[in-house]
Amino acid sequence: MTANPIRHITVDAHDPLKIAQFWAQLTGYPIEDDSDSEEALLRSPFEQSPGILFLAVPEGKTGKNRLHLDIQPPTGTRDEFVERMLSLGASIHEDHRKPDGTGWVTMRDPEGNEFCVERSAAER
Secondary structure: OOOOOOEEEEEOOOHHHHHHHHHHHHOOOOOOOOOOOOEEEOOOOOOOOOOOEEEEOOOOOOOOOOEEEEEOOOOOOHHHHHHHHHHOOOOOOOEOOOOOOOOOEEEEEOOOOOEEEEEOOOOO
């Protein structure tokens, strides 16, 4: 099989369009024009990579994610990226940074979904 079979990574959301706007800032993926309050799609600009689809659900998040994304900042440093995400409404859930510069930060988006921020390629 040569094609990636994963079309979308789907996330439950209270406000799909609002949370898609946060994740668009995080990933740089554009929001599809026909996105609305029921579903919002971030289209990956990379061929054969899945998009991120946010679907409206009535219930809130109640536990730990069983799946999360690990983010490697495309530019700058991990710590600069963490600060940027904080300014966009994310919060730090667990800080696993070590004095030697290794480690990661587990964050939550504005609706509580976890994601990890690793060191950038330049920091490795």
